[in-house]
Amino acid sequence: MVVDARSVRIQFESTPLPKLIIQIPCYNEAETLATALSDLPRTVTGFDSVEWLVIDDGSSDETVRVAEENGVNHIVRHTSNRGLAYAFMTGIEACLARGADVIVNTDADNQYRAADIPAITRPVLEGRADMVVGARPISEIEHFSPVKKLLQKLGSWVVRVTSGTDVRDAPSGFRAISKNAAQRLIVFNNYTYTLETIIQAGRKNMRVVSVPIRVNGDLRPSRLVKSIPSYLKRSIFTIIRIFVIYQPARFFGWIAAILFSLGFLLGLRFLYFYLTEGVSGHIQSVVLAGVLMTMGFQSLLVAFLADVIAANRKLLEDIRYTQRSTQGENGNYAEARFSRKAG
Numbered sequence: 001m002v003v004d005a006r007s008v009r010i011q012f013e014s015t016p017l018p019k020l021i022i023q024i025p026c027y028n029e030a031e032t033l034a035t036a037l038s039d040l041p042r043t044v045t046g047f048d049s050v051e052w053l054v055i056d057d058g059s060s061d062e063t064v065r066v067a068e069e070n071g072v073n074h075i076v077r078h079t080s081n082r083g084l085a086y087a088f089m090t091g092i093e094a095c096l097a098r099g100a101d102v103i104v105n106t107d108a109d110n111q112y113r114a115a116d117i118p119a120i121t122r123p124v125l126e127g128r129a130d131m132v133v134g135a136r137p138i139s140e141i142e143h144f145s146p147v148k149k150l151l152q153k154l155g156s157w158v159v160r161v162t163s164g165t166d167v168r169d170a171p172s173g174f175r176a177i178s179k180n181a182a183q184r185l186i187v188f189n190n191y192t193y194t195l196e197t198i199i200q201a202g203r204k205n206m207r208v209v210s211v212p213i214r215v216n217g218d219l220r221p222s223r224l225v226k227s228i229p230s231y232l233k234r235s236i237f238t239i240i241r242i243f244v245i246y247q248p249a250r251f252f253g254w255i256a257a258i259l260f261s262l263g264f265l266l267g268l269r270f271l272y273f274y275l276t277e278g279v280s281g282h283i284q285s286v287v288l289a290g291v292l293m294t295m296g297f298q299s300l301l302v303a304f305l306a307d308v309i310a311a312n313r314k315l316l317e318d319i320r321y322t323q324r325s326t327q328g329e330n331g332n333y334a335e336a337r338f339s340r341k342a343g
Helices: 005-014 030-039 063-069 084-097 114-125 146-163 179-184 194-203 228-246 248-277 283-330
Strands: 019-026 049-057 074-078 102-105 131-135 175-178 208-212
Touching (some): 019 084, 030 063, 074 084, 084 102, 084 179, 102 114, 102 179, 114 131, 114 175, 114 208, 131 194, 175 179, 179 283, 194 228, 228 248, 228 283, 248 283
Parallel strands (some): 019 102, 131 208
Antiparallel strands (some): 102 175, 131 175
């Protein structure tokens, strides 16, 4: 069989390069958005086209006007504030609808260096990763308090344990996501998407890579960290919720084991005194032992039920992914959810 080398070269050269869309969730970001947009690239090595998409999460300031004036290609608007996690997922849906092969998520406060976008997209382009998370130099960021630095490291550790990945900076919002990975993502948490999306990726056997990135100076206080007590409470709740959703059998199993063990030990205590002293008494130990062992047994039942529910949720996620990928191949992503502004 003879192959025309020139035709092969022409066919290869005519293959279109992937499309990159950079999305920015925004809520009242008129003061910082222009600065963030001024650093975004219009061309990135390895991509045929680069577009910008802003998700306006019900802003009451001039966020939309600033986006329009700075050449944003697409603007997706919420009529009311839905929260960062919801805005992130709206952006993912909008990017997929607009034919993105790779999606980069960044912040409107210009926290991350846009010059590092080629670095976080390269592993996706090379087929080495489905999701790339930019790892900030946490210990070197001056405006992070010691408590926040500790919580950032704790959150990353929880995510590594739960997801089986080696992400060094799980709360980082600067990340690149392949089309296939984006189609599989769904966020249950209303507070933030950062931890949950990594856990989902790890549990779905996606390849998750960390890449060192740089950060810019602080332009405004964090919207997620209104105060250290509030951040601590939300972080603890998020971590617990992650375990409940993604490892329910282990979470409730440990509760069952602790309660049942305490009840069993109290029962042994009563038996010891009964056999050695030979007199009645210590009835409180018997009652408390019975209550604890009953609670332990009930927690074990909850563990089994939660595990069944988790398996059902995984099945629904697989069905959702199949529908998304089919719609993407046919170009049938619904546009009714989005209002579009062409830049």
